[in-house]
Amino acid sequence: MGNVTIRILARHLQLSAATVSKALADSHEISGPTKKRVLEMAAALNYTPNPYASSLRRKKSRTIAVILPEVADSFFSQAINGIEAIAQDKGYHVLVCLTHERTLKEQAILHEMLGGRADGILISVTSETTDPASILELQEKGVPVVFFDRVCEGIDTARIVTDDAQSAYKATDHLIRQGCKQIAFLAISEGLSISHQRIEGYKQALTAHGIRFNGSDIIPCTHDAEENLRSLKKIMRQQHRPDGIIASVEKLAVQVYQACREENIRIPEDIKVIGFSNLVTAAYLNPALTTITQPAFEMGRAAASLLFKALGNKSFSLSQNIQVIPSELQVRDSTH
């Protein structure tokens, strides 16, 4: 490819490769005039460094990996935006790796990271993840790992989360105050800590209002939209249909609307709905959806910032570093 390398630059300048390298790195060992000459020649020959040679030599990649279940919902999209913004600012690159909610894929990706592809990892685990082994392994290798949103128990590292339990409490409390007597909670994988937290908050709110918790009000949902829709519609047709629903993730909220429409159930008259969601369109839905809005962008930024702190300062400990960024209850028509 006749690529221009540091050696070629050096030859043109009658300098050594080392000098050129240092000059490009703006090292204090190099004189002003030389730096200037080097920079000019680099521009003239359109020099671009080979990042992999540098990575190999320095044993750092200036790349972070973001490992996510999927990028097709508002939360993760917004989070990526936040992460990328910080990374770009620090001169880092962002590798996006999707697990498609599969632990196996996740483990494969994590294992691969042992090779040093990324200097640090931001991860939101799959809903199946239970085994922390591959993450521990990375940590032992000295690769900092920061969890955001979906954390994995059994690993002591930084976590950026939102106040899941409290938010669920607020949501439930709100529904009860709006007159709901039987509130269904649409849950994804119970293994997931956010799921667990949200369920806890839900239970506590029930208790606080003297309502007995009924296990069958927790509706386990899947990642199969069709399947969810079927179960939701079935619930809507029941004798004792719930009069309130909490959708613990964005997709489920949309599916509730769909189920209600297909079964001719009116929101909020027949059933009140609240969703954990970052939909920009929440206010314009029919009816406007009451949401627990998560600070996705901020969580992304916070997670990345923390990771870069760890990257910049080897003695900085991520351990026990838990940041809780509160979500916001935005009351709209679906719970009137």
Next chain:
Amino acid sequence: MGNVTIRILARHLQLSAATVSKALADSHEISGPTKKRVLEMAAALNYTPNPYASSLRRKKSRTIAVILPEVADSFFSQAINGIEAIAQDKGYHVLVCLTHERTLKEQAILHEMLGGRADGILISVTSETTDPASILELQEKGVPVVFFDRVCEGIDTARIVTDDAQSAYKATDHLIRQGCKQIAFLAISEGLSISHQRIEGYKQALTAHGIRFNGSDIIPCTHDAEENLRSLKKIMRQQHRPDGIIASVEKLAVQVYQACREENIRIPEDIKVIGFSNLVTAAYLNPALTTITQPAFEMGRAAASLLFKALGNKSFSLSQNIQVIPSELQVRDSTH
């Protein structure tokens, strides 16, 4: 980091590094038993290859870069999902680079790519991009570039687009048939080919129906939501308010809803609205939004597939390779 390298593996196995390398690559030069021994040892020592050493040596990174304006809307999110799916399948990694709609940032990223960070590029240009120079430069270096959605004129390479002109035609035609007499077209940067195409389709539909095109019905919009909202509200307050609106990108559709609400304009009674959008919630908006739905995921997949074809076969020419994946008009209440 006491990392286990091919040399260490070799020492443990009493083999040479070359043999181990070949065995790991499943080379036909290596005997079955040896391969097996190597693989077992690799697993036992938890060997993970250093991707950068390999990249440096082979001059390919098994990485593609996706360069996008932003990832915060449904179209690009879905596209990334499609791209990542294919890339993962091919054993490639995906670097996501955001330009934040800035040409300068875009050029910097593109220029950096000359260093060989990625083997191929998928790009959807910013709305400001006019200068194809940095992209040409990459092509000259032999880095395949595939455009998707937002293409840049003046460069001969593969493009995955949707039928922008036709879609806009259909949208306009639909509004006219629904009785609209004055249709406003909310445009983003006119330099952008998709914008241009869509405006063309709009004009043609007007002409086909014998309606005179009025330049002031093209409303230029920005990336500043506040600003757009202000201009939209101003339009809503006009004497001769349009009775139909085409939002040429997703964000603008949402802003129209907002403006209408704040100005007490009823959709579809006072004004009919249609949006280019991939919102999963379109059907549940108030009123349900008539959309031109783009095949985002498919476009992502198609773009990635094409790129990998070029990557896999150096003699495969991306030139003149234009794939048009049609969008779909989904009629809903906002144009009734």
Next chain:
DNA sequence: CTGAAAGCGCTAACAA
């Protein structure tokens, strides 16, 4: 079928 040797492009000791 296996191994020795060279080198991808860069950087970091160390010497001058």
Next chain:
DNA sequence: TTGTTAGCGCTTTCAG
């Protein structure tokens, strides 16, 4: 302040 040298970990001739 600049240069020499070695080597990051891997792959690829080429020789055995």
